[in-house]
Amino acid sequence: MVRIASLAWSRYSALSLLRGAIGGHRHWGRAWRAAEPAPSYDVVVIGGGGHGLATAYYLAAEHGIRRVAVLERGWIGGGNTGRNTTIVRSNYRQPELQRLFEYSLKLWHGLSDELNYNTMFSPRGALFLGHSDADMMRLAERGDAMRAMGLDADLMSPDEVARLVPLLDMSKEARWPIFGGLIQRRGGTARHDAVAWGFARAADALGVDIIENCEVTGFLRDADRVTGVRTTRGDIVAGRTGICVAGNSGHVAGLAGIRLPIESHTLQAWVTEAVKPMIDTVVMSQTLHCYFSQSDKGGIVGGGDPDFFPSYAQRGAPIRLEESIAQAIALVPAFARLRILRTWAGVTDMSFDGSPIIGEMPLPGLYLNGGWCYGGFKATPGSGRLYAHLLATGESHPVAAPFDLARFAQGRTIDEAGAGPMPQNR
């Protein structure tokens, strides 16, 4: 009875807040245990980012597989999960990508309830700007492709864009004149750290071991089959092993002697000091490659191009920030008054067709989830659920099936940008 009562109190609710008000908020426990590695698990997930934690959660919640470990080299959510610009959308052009990101977007809309954790998902609309007649043709085509798949997309006139984002420079003399836009109203932003913490807490409650400060240094092998991992905290045997370390996929696959269609590149982002609400939607320009939104704390968060050369350094060249900030100021001149609070960089898995990889590796028992380029955050719940399906059943979910590793050798690449096998050109 006591146990049931304590479980009920560990749920986050208005009632537990009220109880805390009486007891001085001393009843809150840790959100997840600091687990010690066990000798063996049914599934070992390498990588404690949002995708890895989501994978573990869905393995336990939907497939009943609770002997699961998430191994994280540093601390959970400390890689790209905490370094992105928190944008969530599914406004893609190609059907495979539409299905994948829409699968995820649907999950975002119920995620806070499902996890009993406020992910601060805010469907404030994701707006693509057009800067020429040709841009508007492309946006119209993309909108049509989305609507044909049942996704929401609205083409906007310059007047409608100006009403939605009044601070945009809509003048004819603007550096990049605005000819209109395409909005996906169900897109928006979420609190990136909360996504990792929410999945960690929910997975831990179902018995998943989250093991931090545990770096994978190699794989246990039985002939070709991968039977577990070598780590800085000892060997761990696993029924199935899932790599989920986007940014470092090349390095971890290299430990198994596998070359991937992935190259690691630096992507930077910036945030300004916090100000009162000035932009209440996500504004993106694919022509310029600049995107920004205002966080709930008030900072303008933005980003631009990657650095165009391979790097694992988690720091980037100032010129890329300068370009992105100059573009943002040209679009919203009022940004010129803001001071930059912080800039940072993450290491992204740039795949050779711009699309992610979710599938089995050439070695039995080993699986890969990676290659998310600079669009992984929005896929977090969907990616985790699809990867859990693969790790639980050994079969790809139909939504994930086109994203297998074999597609590159078989000429089935899913290349939204049509850029070919040149990651630095995306």
Added chain:
Amino acid sequence: MMLIPCPHCGPRVQEEFAYERTLDSVVRLDDGPVTAMSRLYTRANPRGEEIEIWSHVHGCGQWLRLRRDRVTHAISDVEAI
């Protein structure tokens, strides 16, 4: 900031250069389909040193072969191609 020592122009900022690809990913005329696929579509992508092809596009235009560490950005060897 990364300085790249161009054999003609001396050390110049990285922004003047364009990364092309790794040396081992250049497809050769006599490569079979499996090797060609591997060169086009896969990389060792090491968290360490790799031999890369760059060009000094916003400078003298020289093609370069660099041995570069992808974590520290230290360049241990440069050669004009």
